[in-house]
Amino acid sequence: MDKNQFFKRQTTLSEIGEVGQQKLQNASVLVLGCGGLGSPIAVYLAASGIGKIHLVDFDTVAISNLHRQVFYALEDVGKSKTEVLSAFIKKRAPFTEVTYTNKSITKENVFELLENIDIVVDGTDSLPTKYLLNDACVLKNKPLVYGSLYKFDGYVATFNVLQKDGSYSANLRDAFPEMATDIPNCEEVGTLNAIVGLIAIQQVNEVLKLVTGIGKPLLNKLLIYNSLENTQLKMTLLPSVSKTKITKIFENQTYMDVSCIVQREDLQISSAVLKEKITTKNIEVIAVLPNLELPFKVRQTIPIQEFDVEKLDIDFNKTYVMVCQRGLSSYKATKMLKKRYPALTVLSLTGGISNY
Numbered sequence: 001m002d003k004n005q006f007f008k009r010q011t012t013l014s015e016i017g018e019v020g021q022q023k024l025q026n027a028s029v030l031v032l033g034c035g036g037l038g039s040p041i042a043v044y045l046a047a048s049g050i051g052k053i054h055l056v057d058f059d060t061v062a063i064s065n066l067h068r069q070v071f072y073a074l075e076d077v078g079k080s081k082t083e084v085l086s087a088f089i090k091k092r093a094p095f096t097e098v099t100y101t102n103k104s105i106t107k108e109n110v111f112e113l114l115e116n117i118d119i120v121v122d123g124t125d126s127l128p129t130k131y132l133l134n135d136a137c138v139l140k141n142k143p144l145v146y147g148s149l150y151k152f153d154g155y156v157a158t159f160n161v162l163q164k165d166g167s168y169s170a171n172l173r174d175a176f177p178e179m180a181t182d183i184p185n186c187e188e189v190g191t192l193n194a195i196v197g198l199i200a201i202q203q204v205n206e207v208l209k210l211v212t213g214i215g216k217p218l219l220n221k222l223l224i225y226n227s228l229e230n231t232q233l234k235m236t237l238l239p240s241v242s243k244t245k246i247t248k249i250f251e252n253q254t255y256m257d258v259s260c261i262v263q264r265e266d267l268q269i270s271s272a273v274l275k276e277k278i279t280t281k282n283i284e285v286i287a288v289l290p291n292l293e294l295p296f297k298v299r300q301t302i303p304i305q306e307f308d309v310e311k312l313d314i315d316f317n318k319t320y321v322m323v324c325q326r327g328l329s330s331y332k333a334t335k336m337l338k339k340r341y342p343a344l345t346v347l348s349l350t351g352g353i354s355n356y
Contacts, residue, residue: 068192
């Protein structure tokens, strides 16, 4: 394989050239999350000539991923995302060394993952994980290319970059000092595949500028893009949350994601038990996510963001079973119902429909 021929269209750019291409070859990038953002980020970075890429994700490919995670195929459903994506990149980008970690990022392993890499790219969909990455990058002086999504909006920034005067550019806590607890994820509110791809490529663009030294990265800026109106704005950020303060936050914060919180066994029902009881008259199933592909009928669908326990017509002779895709929103709804009606038998389908 001729490397010069492979990257010819890129090195033809006077701003890149052979020198810029070698910078890309010498760079190492950590991509956290291999879903809608992370998978195209990793593929495009590899195709651009980034020398080393390490992928981190604990999840497997699901049917509901495929509309926006376009580098996975039907035959990949149920397989490890990192393994599938790594294999794809190896076929596509012969000059990139790709490795992976098939587990979630935690406070205990984050520093180990940050070692020996130049740039961190956030492709996760978990708010606690985003703050964990940000705080760890601040503590270890690593640049972080941030991306996030909410329905038709996308957010991009490049955080914590060393400046000429020895200071560092703004980080996530300069934009959002405190972690919000009521932001729904894409499972709950949905997402359009186009905005996912747009934001992912914006993040790739940031990495390429950082590595090659061309252009103006989004330093001390948060880019907010709306795909419905094709509008964007840049919010100016002022570096104000010090490394000392973040050190204290890191010491005290658990960064626990809702998906990692232990769910009460007495508020759950397994797939096997539900399959046995699904036809009984006293079982009433409520879906808390719209458009679920269900192997059984449900009495009603109430999206979790519209779930109002006061509006439900409750029958205490029935057992209510909440279902969603992965068992997170359903558990949230179950706790809401149980809090309002302690005597009611209400259960969440463990692992959701993905595990049914």
